Amino acid sequence: MRRGTRLTGRGIALLLCGALATVAAAYIGEVDLLWLGLALVALPLLALGYLFLARPLVDHERSLTPPTIPVGTSTRVVLHVANQSPAQASALRFHDSADESLGGGASFTIARGFGEWTQAVGYTVQALRRGRFTVGPLWAQAGDPLGLALRGFVARGRNSVLRVTPRIWRLEDLAGGAGLGSAGDATPQRIGSAGADDVLVREHRHGDDIRRVHWKMTAKRDDLMVRLEEHPWDPSSTLIVDTRRDAHRGHGADGSLEWAVSAVTSVAALLSEGRHKLAILSPSGRVFETGHSVGEASRQLMIEAMTDLATSEETWLGSAVDDPELLTSVASLVAVTGLLSTADAAALAAAGGRARSLIALVPDAAAWHADDDEHRESIRFLRGRGWRVETFRPLEPVPQVWERVTR
Incomplete structure (x- = not known):
């Protein structure tokens, strides 16, 4: 839909027919035909004048239930549309615009006739991508009773923002089995x-x-x-999320990138509940650090950061851990990665040299249709350097993989 007033195809055809009839009547001297031609020309022009003078006045309020959803799930959008123009006689057509990852919005028609009215319309939006997305504006199109002209406009009202977070899985306490937070064996x-x-x-x-x-x-x-x-607790953990575009397979909510983001967010949420000091790193730089916030406040800030996390054009995972100051005092290091090269594995092994708990979740190359011998060699290399490495498959629940870690 577009702004402005214009003739429909019917109006244009009627205008052309009237013009031809008027010219033909003037040429042959038929007065009755001349008046008919002038009437045909006048009708589309009167339709334009009607829409110009009787301007449609439409307000709307939009509600999202819920306004925050995990990627891959849906929310309900309800529009309360109110017509304030009693002269509006024809049906009103609407399009509530949204991002393509939300399905592009929804179109609908309301036909109520003359008079003021209020109508509620609802539709469902499914989120295929993380981030913050604007729902709106609400575009509308009004016509004259004969369907000869249209007027496009934007209904008055505020746009809405839908926040699509990573999927956060509920994980069991991993401090014992996974060694998260363990600072040594000194008794x-x-x-x-x-x-x-x-x-x-x-x-x-x-x-x-x-x-x-x-x-x-x-x-x-x-x-x-x-x-x-006996085992002093060091509440410092660093999580590495691999956001390299070329290291992942699959697309959207079912891709390995979203699986990695969801896994890191889930583990970070668990550690936040345990009041851990957290740092989340990616090849693009630092994503989140606990700072002075703890508990639920820290958890919410972390979710905000992971919601806005974008993919990276970096090709080396070591860019996430090349700053030694970020890892000097870390007790636990957890990495969730895409396909690894030997250089990536070497960088992780070097980064984990001072950590006491080393966990890596990596894709199962065969399950992700990536026949990558270097990835398999990197897994063997990390296991030989003391890392606990588990592989994940497409659509495999994160708790299922973490259960193997704790086992």
């Missing part, structure tokens, strides 16, 4: 004879579980103290 020794006061304690740090607080020592020292455990 603290008791000082002196056994007793409640002899256990080693230290000052409370950001991220410590409140259940480890030693209340008796806290009262003695007038400062919050926590017990040292």
Whole structure:
């Protein structure tokens, strides 16, 4: 649809016929035919004048339920359309515009006749791509009662924004089986004879579980103290998401890129609940860092960052980990990648040199129809460097792959 007033095909044909009849009547001297020709010419012009004087006035309100959805799912769009022009007699045609990844919007017609009216119209939108998408504007087209002219316009009202996030899977607590947050095997020794006061304690740090607080020592020292455990917990984790366009197979919500983004987001959401210090890296640079936010606030900021994450034209995964300052104190390193080269594997192995928990999720090359011997060799290389590597197949649920990790 387009703005402006114009004649329809019927109006143009009637105008041409009237003009020809008028010329022919003047040539042969037929007065009755002349008047008929003039009437035919006048009708399309009157239709244009009608639409110009009786301008359509249409308002709308749009609601998205829900306004935020995971990629691959759908939302319901409801439009409340109100006609404010009592002179509007013909049917109104509408097109609610949207991005192509949302199906391009929807078209519909409302025929209510003269008078003011309100009508609700609904349709379903399915999201095939992550990001933020504008739904609207609502284009409308009004005509005269004879269908000789059309007037295109934009209905008054606000556009809506649909936020399409990665799919977030609910994962079980992985701290034990996957080693996330484990900082070593040092076992603290008791000082002196056994007793409640002899256990080693230290000052409370950001991220410590409140259940480890030693209340008796806290009262003695007038400062919050926590017990040292056999496996001290270091709540620092770095996640690597491979966004290289050429490293992935498949398209849209079912492609390996979206699988990787969904997996990293799911793991990050789990770690955020455990108040981990998080950093998410991609070949394009740093995607997210916890900073001062923790818990649910950190989780929401992370989801926002992953929603806006774009594909990269980089060809080397090592671009994600070439800054040593990002990995100096990390306890856990989790990478979800596309197809790997030997150079990619070497970069990951070097990056994980100081981490104590190394996990990589990589595509099953055969299942993704990528007969890549270098990818298989890279998997063997990483396993030989202490990485726990699991492969994922198309449409395989993330929790199913993580269950193999914890096993």
